[in-house]
Amino acid sequence: MASNNSVKIQEVTKVTPSFHLTTDFSLPLTFFDIFWFRFPPVERLYFYQINNLTPHFFNSIILPKLKQSLSPFFNRNLLRPQETPKLAIHYFQNDGVSLTVAESNADFNYLSGNGAREAAEFHSFIPQLSVSDDKAALDVFAKRRSGFQLCPSHFELSREDIKKLRVKVQEVKKSEQLHLSTFVLTYAYAIVCITKSKREEEGNTNTKLIFGFTADYRTRLEPPIPGNYFGNCVGPHAAIAEVKDIKKEDGVSFVAEKLSELIKELEKGSVLGGTGEKLAELIKMMKQWVRAIVVAGPPMFEVYGSDFGWDRPKKVEIVSTGKTGSISMAESRDGSGGVEVGVALEKQEMEIFASLFVDGLKHV
Missing domain, CATH: 3.30.559.10 (Chloramphenicol acetyltransferase-like domain)
Known part of the structure; x- marks a missing residue:
């Protein structure tokens, strides 16, 4: 069943780290990482109810704070491998976190309720992971239950x-x-x-x-x-x-x-x-x-x-x-x-x- 929700993209931006790195970094995947490589990621949605929310308040207060909270995302102690492995997490200069701001006509109370709801109604709120020949998110189990409502x-x-x-x-x-x-x-x-x-x-x-x-x-x-x-x-x-x-x-x-x-x-x-x-x-x-x-x-x-x-x-x-x-x-x-x-x-x-x-x- 297709969703009836209309989602209008307002802004797509890349939030870069608040610090400056002059070189690229690689973090090799460990035994604990590789096992999960073929599993689909956990897709978690948080529903916040903000009373009397206005566009001005959202754009001047909430959105800047969100961007600021993402800016230290890569501010971690990364270990640089002695040699480049085949599977690794890479950080490139000017890399950042993708942030999408969108507006929807969906019924908030319906989506945030406890009762049974159509799963398709949530799909438009899940950001899509970018996939290319050298950067991919593999999913071998996601289609197991396709075709069912x-x-x-x-x-x-x-x-x-x-x-x-x-x-x-x-x-x-x-x-x-x-x-x-x-x-x-x-x-x-x-x-x-x-x-x-x-x-x-x-x-x-x-x-x-x-x-x-x-x-x-x-x-x-x-x-x-x-x-x-x-x-x-x-x-x-x-x-x-x-x-x-x-x-x-x-x-x-x-x-x-x-x-x-x-x-x-x-x-x-x-x-x-x-x-x-x-x-x-x-x-x-x-x-x-x-x-x-x-x-x-x-x-x-x-x-x-x-x-x-x-x-x-x-x-x-x-x-x-x-x-x-x-x-x-x-x-x-x-x-x-x-x-x-x-x-x-x-x-x-x-x-x-x-x-x-x-x-x-x-x-x-």
Whole structure:
């Protein structure tokens, strides 16, 4: 479905660094960078509601501050490689960050709401990455779900809901010491609801599901990395389970246990042990189009704390979940200790998911 939103470009500018460099720099990609090279980027939209906003105030106050905030973007400690690698992040003199200012006739309240909305309505607000023969952003998974009419929507687990889920899992897994954090419980509950909402396609022989998360390695490597390290320092940790086990009555406890095991492996140290074999198996499963539900944004990012002087955002939407089948997670906007879950599903699946998500909490 095509978007009815009209977007009029007002200005396209390049914001250059506030400092001056006399030479070019190259930053070689590390092991942590290269793994993510073929994955589509996370596309996150922030919706800010500014009352009594006028063109004069926007152009004289807001826009200059935005440009100023981007000017130190490259003001980092970059390491210059001794030899030019094949894959590297390059900085060239007079390089900068592209900033596009546009005006839209879209319904702000509709786009920033919690209810199901057409995914296509958000596409015109996502900037396109420039692609050329020598500079490209590769995406091998983005077309997996093309051809379907997707609806993104947001659901919330309150602090009390999470407490009830924790008690429920502890009752099922009485003798086991599990890592039942807010993240684990929310993720497990979302996985079960999504899996149960999916239609079983005729002839589909895939009976497994991949789920997992990216872990922060900055404090887990030996020797520790320097404080001025620039680049990715996260790695994927995933579990593979039978769909039939996830759909059982104790599915949330089952998934929570799997996630707990992944986290306990991190706490043991040696996060890179067996990484090659694990990644090879994960990539093999993805190539076989085994369904995956991963997290595009965990609650610890505190996206609703992004206050640029306009108060908290009214809504934060990760549009790319519709391409990858991932879910988003964010802290509750009101700071009550709950978690906001964002999903993008086909219309019929969304209706089933919404029913499962709401009704399931009544019986916890």
